[in-house]
Amino acid sequence: MNEHDAEKMSALLARSGLERIEEAKDADIVIVNTCCVREKAEQKFYSLMGRLRSLKRRKGVILGVTGCIAQSEKEGIGEKLPYIDFSLGPSSIHRITEAVEHAVRKARFFDFSDNGCTTSLAIEPGNPSRKIKAFVTIMKGCNNFCSYCIVPYVRGREVSRNSRDVVQEIEGLAAQGAKEVTLLGQNVNSYNKGVDDLSFPDLLKAINRIQGIERIRFVTSHPKDLSQGLIDCFGSLDKLCESIHLPFQAGSDKILNLMNRGYSTEGYLNKIRLLRERCPDIAITADCIVGFPGEEDGDFERTMELVREVRFDGMFSFAYSPRKYTAASSLPDAVPREAALERLARLQAVQKSITLEHNRSMEGKVVQVLVEDRSRNSEDEVMGRTRTNKIVNFKGSADMMGSLLEVLITKGYANSLRG
Ligand code: SF4
Structure with missing residues (x-):
């Protein structure tokens, strides 16, 4: 963002x-x-x-x-x-x-005024004609007040852009050559909540009808606001990519409560089950915080269990650091820094091997890749992404940029695929 x-x-x-x-x-x-x-x-x-x-x-x-x-x-x-x-x-x-x-x-x-004005959201970034992938902000702010998070204090309360403006902007981007659009917001799932306008699933349906747009993505989703209507969009909207970023933050209900996340581990796992039932090939990534105040060894082990159970395609994980204004900054029972870093290293090692296994399981498959750029590794290679948001490097030339190609995956690495 x-x-x-x-x-x-x-x-x-x-x-x-x-x-x-x-x-x-x-x-x-x-x-x-x-x-x-x-x-x-x-x-x-x-x-x-x-x-x-x-x-x-x-x-x-x-x-x-x-x-x-x-x-x-x-x-x-x-x-x-x-x-x-x-x-x-x-x-x-x-x-x-x-x-x-x-x-x-x-x-x-x-x-530093924040009067709910959406002018800053409607500015179109430069050079869209050269952009294969476009980003469009649909809402800003957050009403959730997770106890560790400074976002509601610095980005304000949730405000959504009018759906007509969003659709019009994306139609313009498509006319200028954009093939993929990523909808941005701190909590896109609560887009237009309580407002008489399109809901988030209905906005996705409207964008799915825009000619020229081939792929739709969105970040970020809050598990408690992930509705059945949104889950049903996966697998039914042909342009919605099979990929979701769904932060879980912790695997222990005690810690989730202290974080004020508004769901339980079981509730989170149930959403994952529903997503996979609706869309078996969906790639799921997440965020996780370790060393939150009050996190004991048993709480951390539950986080490890959840990671092993869900088998995320990728994960961003961090050691907790207190932020000013937030409720968590005054919680007792801080976890010593060394213990938090040791937990983080264990978590990241497990996730790394799971990601590698996911990527290796792609070997021998033919997948659709949107070519985005030249590869960083070699002059005569290009890079693109699968619908599941995995990076693929393969032999190619500049004239492939913006093409949707079927690519045979020959090797899976920790952070990318070779095709
Ligand atoms: S973590 Fe996400 S949902 Fe929670 S307050 Fe921050 S922005 Fe909102």
Whole structure:
């Protein structure tokens, strides 16, 4: 989502004649778009700002900070980082050109308002004509208040975009050559909840009818909001890819309660069963946090059991780090860092072998691949993704870009496939 926000700001600045470049040292304006979901990202941000401060001293660049850290600090960021010229929260990125114009006139500019406005969601990123894959934000914010998560505090409450606008944007992207669309939101499953507009399954059906779009994906889903209507879309909408990211976070009900996740382990496993009944080939990925306050050895073992039972295709896993504002940051019984890291290493080792087994089981199969780019490994190879979102590298040339090809999988590795 942050990457998509960065693309939107880039598109707006390009419209006023600015050019995006790769290296901060060559820039006149440096904008740091931030994330504060994990403590590590926040630490990296402050050390980067230290380096950019000396760049500003040497070259006098305009320096701006956008995104979640800006929102969490609000006006305080101007005092904390007195050398920055502007700062915008995620809901104010549509004001980026105004912020830069102020900075050019040596006037500092700050905006952290979050009044439920969806202007920032509707900005179309640049160069869609060269994009085979497009990202479209359909909602923002979250009402769930999982006890460890800072998102509701920095991205605000849930607000959905009008379905007509979403469909129109995707029709435009398809007309410009997009084949795949990924719908973005903190919790796409509660799109338009309580609003008299299309539900999320109905939005998927409307997008499925758009000519030119061949593949539909979405992130992220909350298990408690995964409805039967949405599960039924898998296997019945031909363009909806057989892949879902469904974070479970922990395998122990005690920890799920402390996390305020709103479902039990059994409830989660039941959704997995329903998904696999409806769509046997669906690839399932997830997020998991280990070392949450109060997590004992037995709780962690239940997480390991769940991972072995579900056999996820892939997983993002992290050691818990407390975030400000959140309820979990004041919970007792913190797990010592070394114990959390040791659990994380065990979990990741098990998941790695499961992912490898999944990938090896693809050997000998012919699968549909959307060619996205040249391969990183070799000049005469291209890379693409299966409908189950697995990366495939195979011999090919630039003219294959954007094609949907049937590819024989010859080898499965830990992170990719060879075709
Ligand atoms: S549902 Fe996701 S975004 Fe919302 S509070 Fe929970 S973890 Fe954060």
